[in-house]
Amino acid sequence: MILPAVRATRAHHPKPSIEDVAAAAGVSTATVSRAIRGLPRVAQPTRTRILEIAQALGYAASASAAGLATGKTRSIGVVTSSVRHPDYGAAVEGAARALRGRDYSLVLLHLPDSSASPRFPRDLNMLCRRVDALLVLGAATLEKDEIDQLQRSGMPHIVIGLHGEQDDSDLDAATTAIRHLVQLGHTDLAFFHGGLGAQSRNGLLAAVREHRTSALNADGLKLREVRIEDQPGAIRNSRTAFSLLWAEPGSKPTAIVCASDQIALGVLLEAGNAGLRIPEDLSIMGIDGQDLGKSLELTTVIRYSTRRAAEGAQSLLAALEGDRSVTHPALWSPELMIRQSTAAPQGTGRQSLPMPQQKNSKSV
């Protein structure tokens, strides 16, 4: 087994400074600085020579010194409440991707839950002195007053809502999912979710109501909400919830919308146990099913956490570079990704209904 001893090879390589390079090249430090950063006002041959020497010496500017001189750290902070949750992981990856090759580094601040000690004063404030801008992953990652404080601090920042949050994007996603199912002809749906704000719920119900009248022209559309306790054991909770639901007397839903991959997996497993075929006997939809959902061939509504985070980071960078002409990040509407887990309900036969308006999955 690898013995993770700290390797600290006491090398005689005290990192070369800009002066070493300047001396070796026979120029001033100012010229080296310009040459290395690709600024103008350096003769081509000089530049080449300096670059070669720097390379040979293994020179790289000290971030602290440069930062102190410029007042910029050339790094952005990413605040997240999780790195294990695939959604957040995907977002972090997006941010990292946006920074690649831009000579910016990414400082990760992991704030597991908001109940932890007064955090802004310590962690966030400290972070603010190390980064030029902040990308906050998840609308619930920071408390309201923390966001306020951020606002007041004047630090450029963007908050990206992620899965399961009480924001409109969540509602959008659920609506898109339900629309898909309604169009397939389902009239008895269940929505397994991890909790919905009152606002989202109302919006959702409104959306459902709209479909009930305009798409279906029937009041037959039924939507059962089932709350699944998230995080530890979402899968298990979802399994029990499904079993419970199926054990109830009366009619069963013909389709279930799941707020996450985990929940969908629970339903999938338990439906298998119950002898149901997917999608013939039961349609299952996911939301944000990037990794698991894809492997499971789950029809899903995806919201591109990766891309959204990448674009958030890009906006931040653009804002930092003073690019006033920055177009705001495109709003990625939730997009329908039809895979294998949904179909028209058995016996209905109709594959799709005329769409209510000219809305489709791409519409906002």
Next chain:
Amino acid sequence: MILPAVRATRAHHPKPSIEDVAAAAGVSTATVSRAIRGLPRVAQPTRTRILEIAQALGYAASASAAGLATGKTRSIGVVTSSVRHPDYGAAVEGAARALRGRDYSLVLLHLPDSSASPRFPRDLNMLCRRVDALLVLGAATLEKDEIDQLQRSGMPHIVIGLHGEQDDSDLDAATTAIRHLVQLGHTDLAFFHGGLGAQSRNGLLAAVREHRTSALNADGLKLREVRIEDQPGAIRNSRTAFSLLWAEPGSKPTAIVCASDQIALGVLLEAGNAGLRIPEDLSIMGIDGQDLGKSLELTTVIRYSTRRAAEGAQSLLAALEGDRSVTHPALWSPELMIRQSTAAPQGTGRQSLPMPQQKNSKSV
């Protein structure tokens, strides 16, 4: 939908400097510096006053300035090839945890695959000027020559092997899993893995051989190796592999060891389709099943990526603080976590065998 506009409230809060605090407190900057960092040689009342004023002003030292003055950045770099993969996510979380409250920040370097452009010169070298030490997640994340270069650079670093790598820890885990199954009485095993180095394979076979003679005293122990292409679609690949295996004529294994959660899930699903009951008809084991594996009630061998990374980070910190008395991180041996997915093979009846030596799951 949240419009992720960059908020940059042009606040009139130009971050206060140490001089502002010094002036307000009527002391010199030197005293403020000492007071804030909790150094001695400051009278208690003075200290309190300074702290209060700093607090009121929202002062925090500029990382760049402090870094330039001390030659330390107070941040460590975490190099990883993934943030979506739960294993790596868990490790990143461990590192973050170790840094919490220590006033160190974590700079994340995401190096997706080694095929990408010459990376050390750019990314890694640059990173080296921004951090005091490096925690490398995954033995395969850096190329051999990159590690060499790291070595030469004198930067303290630790490499932590993660899942699916051709290191001994991987072998350890597999061996532990197989031992468990053999002890349950299984004699026909399959090992679904994402590729094994020749060395690991030999070690594994040796381990199996050992069990064959000492634990079982029979040459009946059969081990089929099935290679599952990882990452995109591990689940799907695993399902097909299972189906194929089950379609083959002849005897079937009574237990399957899976190198990851994903693979195990594939087997689980397909076994369900085949009408097999788990664990009665088939035992399934996972490796490193932290999140998914847990929800699935999979018996697994866990290797504590989180803890290992946390301890790696701690060692690094200790080394940086010049703590020469640092005990090296405890070696977490892979540990058996028995859940619901394994049992004695049907018809065998015997629940366990006498153990070969006094080895148990805790042994190295």
Next chain:
DNA sequence: CTGAAAGCGCTAACAA
């Protein structure tokens, strides 16, 4: 216990 002063390594005017 406190303060004055000399940098840390780089950048950014301004001169040359």
Next chain:
DNA sequence: TTGTTAGCGCTTTCAG
């Protein structure tokens, strides 16, 4: 095109 010269905001001797 290049060099000179001030700092950037903090830490850290070394005197007081």
